[in-house]
Amino acid sequence: MLVVEGVVVRFGALEALAGVDLTLPPGERLSVLGPSGSGKSTLLRAIAGLEPPTAGRLSWDGRDLAGVPAHARGFGLMFQDYVLFPHRDVAGNVAFGLRMRGEPPAGQRRRVAEVLAMVGLGGYERREVSRLSGGEQQRVALARALATEPRLLMLDEPLGALDRDLRQRLVADLGRLFAELSLTIVYVTHDQEEALSMGDRVAVMRAGRIEALLPPGELWRAPPSEFVARFLGFNNLVEPEELPDGRLQTPWGTFPSAPVGPGADPGASLVLVRPEGVQLSAEGPLRGKIVARTFRGERVLLRVELPAAPALEVLADWLDAPAVGQQVSLVIEPSAVQLVPVRAAPPSAR
């Protein structure tokens, strides 16, 4: 079990990690999500032993990791853009960790073949790594990290450099592979879809801190802060006024008091209208013009500009969604309204 307590990493004046607490039980898959510069990669490097923490403590099964150098931790790290050894072929890359452990050559060969087959690159042993496509390089890097069966596997934006189609296929492949091997995983990404599909829990990072740490379903259902909500793609957020009878008045209408996220202060919350709960209708209290249509798989996200209120985003069915420029009426279902705290609750309250 990995325990991270109050870890700070400072580069000169810059605080890349500003106090991170995290507990990772064996077999868990943790996604770390955040915009670039939020400290995701630094967190990985600190856990790997490549970046000594300025303050705080890292431990594994109760043993302090402070004096343990990177090569003795037994963790695997798959680097962003892979960092394959250019002077070795595929097998040379994959066998590297085994060789470091003093595995005999026959064992190395067997394991290399096994892992390469696992990632779908059977027979690639003698290929030059520089001649491989991006997707193939990604899988060699994965095989290299898997070959030694690390007790903790960390992946830094493993699919970041690949095109969308390949990325979606690999997310599924990786998920299946990780489940089969029941590995403990830290998966860093800036893509919310990837984070939500890969993790048992998702940590959302912001400016060197973990702002939220929740299972993906809960995170999606009740974003614990405005930052998280916006990062997940929710833009229908507005500051409400609380009426004496407890109802909430907003430019989009007046709603009955809504449930508040755990531990948050209702006085400092925003109203979130989930786009799937806004209906297009012939008659409605809100009339506006469609200014943008964005493809979302089965559905389409419409941005509707309103004359006297902030624009609303509406998730509609692909087939009967009106075109850009058309006037529409909107009805907001009461169940689509919820409160999101402006700031996340402090860790103690979670």
Next chain:
Amino acid sequence: MLVFFVYPVASILLLGVAPEGRPDLGALVAVLSRPFVLEVAWFTLWQAALSTLLTVLLALPGAYLFARFDFPAKRLISALAIVPFVLPTVVVASAFLALLGPRSPLNAWLAGLLGGESPLRLEHTIWAILLAHVFYNYAIVLRLVGGLWSQLDPRLEEAARMLGATRWQAFRQVTLPLLRPALASAASIVFLFTFTSFGVILLLGGPRFATLEVEIYRQTAQLLNLEVAAALSLLQMTALGALLLLYSRYQARLAVGLRLLPARSTARPPRSRRERLFVAANLAGMGILLGLPLAVLLERSLARPAGYGLGNYAALFAPERVSGLFVPPAEAIGNSLFFAALACALAVSLGLLASAAIAYRRGPLGHAFDALLMLPLGTSAVIVGFGFLVSLGRLPFDLRTSPLLIPLAHALLALPFVVRSVTPVMRSIDRRLREAAAVLGASPGRAWREVDLPIIGRAALVGAGFAFAVSLGEFGATVFIARPEAPTMPLAVFRLLGQPGELSFGMAMAMACLLMAVTAAAMLLIDRFRAGAVGQL
């Protein structure tokens, strides 16, 4: 480094500033204000400027050709085009002597065609010198400018065309400014080389032309006028120092943030007839400029009074002495190989240490050391040789008669090449490669052995090849310090050319061809290793 570079150079300084043991700047000024010194300095300057201009103009179409077009045997031709650059000066001078001199087959042919006497008698004219300089330095422009050009996004020029620029405007407004860093470096390097040109001018220029380098040699070897030579060396060093300073200033200002593409993606086969014609004409021009002199050199080496044959080569290996040389010529070959091997070993071991010091130690100390190591490149071989000559007699152990002296001088001159091959590779090794090794269980020492060593090893081999080639072809320093009974191959060529008679000439040609072959073999070896090396180009 201190003993073998700084001390000799300081000795020259001392000799120049204080010829009679006490400081006497008046004497220095008196020497430098003699009209012949000004003449020599002026000639050095304008021939270098003109050579540079000609080289850049002639090589630009070639650079464009290699940057933008694919054609059959492109890699081979590109490799061949660099051959002249690595040839020893003596070989180049011999080749042009063969081409433009009285025994030129070209001249004989032209004379037969036009009647009259050899119309192309260009030896001992400025044209011979300029042509040889272009021949020599063509590859620099081709590689540096063509290299950057091939990585420029062709869509930049297309974007300009779409905005209404003509082909020429697009080139002038977009491509040329983007190429400026490479053009500036190439021109500076060509200027530097031609400014310090020694062998070419000594052999091709005849008595009429002399650069500072040649004059230093004449004052020392022929007139025994060490004070004048020292004063000239001072002038030369000052000029070179100023040039290098200017260059580094300019270079720093030129850096443009460019998104470079892999060269492979920017070239395509010629499509229209015009393009095919351009490619063909360009290749033919290159063939004449670069191939003809060497072809004639080879032809002359095979020519005997009685017809073609290997007689010249046989004469080289005959056991008897030849006039002008004190030993059988074959011994020069042995000497050269022996010296080159020693110099190579010395330069590589020193170079690896120096590179490690530069690459792993950032900050002002590393920079200062880097600059110090580049100095031999800037001072020119003649000055190193001259410095050895005037200074090393005063050391407690007299090195002037030691067989180690020549390898030492050569190693010193080759050191910058080794450092330049190894340091960038050492620096470019991605820190994360070592980290990846660490995460996979390699201790820091093991990670260095597994990651850095194999990558650096190749670069070191490349450096070794350069050192070997530099030593083989070195002429400027060797001519000062070699003992008459232990000549090297370039020296043997020089001495043989100095003798009258067709036999000596043929033997000189043959020796030059052998030297060319050995150098080419060394360079081929380099290229093989370089092709595999990573993180460098």
